[in-house]
Amino acid sequence: MKITYITTGTCSKQIIIEINEETNRIIDVCFIGGCPGNTQGLSTLLKNMDVDIVISKLEGIRCGIKSTSCPDQLSSALKQYKELKKKSQIT
DSSP: OOOEEOOOSSSEEEEEEEEEEEEEEEEEEEEESSHHHHHHHHHHTTTTTBBHHHHHTTTTTOTTTTTTHHHHHHHHHHHHHHHHHHHHHHH
16 A cells, blocks of 8 residues: 655655565655755664554654654654554454
């Protein structure tokens, strides 16, 4: 499944995430905007990682004095994905 998340409070404007729903693992992450080296490095490190582990590691990371960061926004996107997936299984 491929999802697009609109970020708030960061230099990146959008995150596109591809997830293998069967294994709950990240296939690919692409940040639109942000610090290219950092976001490319983060994207490379996250390939094949479990969604729940990524959330637990990235949630709450701040960027300087900002209340959020690109990694924190990615954790929010993944939590939103999990909620949507949960809702689709209920109905």
